[in-house]
Amino acid sequence: MKKDLISITDYSKEEYLRILELAAFFELNPNQNLLNGKVVASLFFEPSTRTRLSFETAISRLGGRVIGFADAGSSSVTKGETLHDTIRMISNYADLIVMRHPLEGAARYAAEIASVPVINAGDGANQHPTQTLLDMYSILKTQGTLDNLNIFMVGDLKYGRTVHSLLMAMSDFENPIFNFIAPDELLMPDEYKMHLREKGIRYFEHREFTDIISAADIIYMTRVQKERFSDPIEYEKVKNIYILRDRMLKNTKPNVRVLHPLPRVNEIHTDVDRNEKAYYFDQALNGVFTREAIIAHTLNLI
């Protein structure tokens, strides 16, 4: 049976660890010929330059060739072709499909149609599992462990798919503590809190940054978007509360690292960039190694 990666929960804890181990290998040996003679379709039905280049770099470093498109405008979608037909056709050409699509559930559907494995590079607001794995790799690299960590998630915890997936994945490890910092409009949804309660994992909710940030091992920042608020006055009230500034990191633990899926707008002040606790740019580089690992695992190359 082919191995797709559509949702983060498609992988077991053993598979998370396998990917992280492989990512460490590729970080030391990024250029490998494992994909020699193979064709990978990179189908971006909506543009995402960062994710696409990260995947295409990973494929190139593995020695594979890329076909595909960078946005739906340059594909047959503009002629009205269904996703079904596009995937059926490309299955004939490629050994693996990497797909980004604006509609939720598109990746799961594509995986059902495709005769080759599908890696989800983001389906609307639903899932972006390779982001989660690179976040985990970044956490492992900076903390040396995935157990016993105090993880702060800040900003849009309601719609932010990256925080939901990271929560699900990290809840498989020993004794995490979660601290959620979000405005009333953007709280962590109940289904995720219920999941933590069922697993006996502690979590705390805050409306703003407090002194307890000094307990953090990981500060995972997300963007609070204006369009998420039904009342613009509410947005104006909270928009500055969720901005991380350099001085706020003064009394934090030496091992703490600030993560962000990027692109950042203003939720991390640029004065944080010089702080050694800022990790978001390194995090992006980790994406290439993690994606090399995911591709190698998906195609059983290693």
Add this chain to the structure above:
Amino acid sequence: MEENIKKKLKVSAIKDGTVIDHIPAQNLFKVISILRLDHIDNQITFGTNLESYKLGSKAIIKVSDKFFEDDEINKIALIAPHAKLNIIRNYAVTEKKEVEIPAEIRGIVRCFNPRCITNNEAITTRFAVISKSPIALKCHYCEKITDQEHLQIQ
């Protein structure tokens, strides 16, 4: 009135087959369509807008020479959760059954998420039933949860 209904039911009694009772009147035609009763040659009689203590107004369907598999009949559980089946053999009720919401639902329901691929391309919907009462269905594709309040039959 109660007497009248009883009389009427007696008149149209069937020899062998299935009587599906306690269907909410407004969902009668949906039940017919889900069970594809409009595509079979069996004799069918139905009554609707009948008085019911439980439902206010109910519908009833009698299908001659038809005995449903559980999987087949359970498809109507979402729109007729209180439906009762009487299996008739030689004019006598030989078995009574209730419908049960299955663990997985294919088709029938629309995903409430307008951004879901199933609402944008011709795909049969598929849900895991995560709660039966109140109903909560998790879309196999977009992973969003459609609850009782947002439940829409296709």
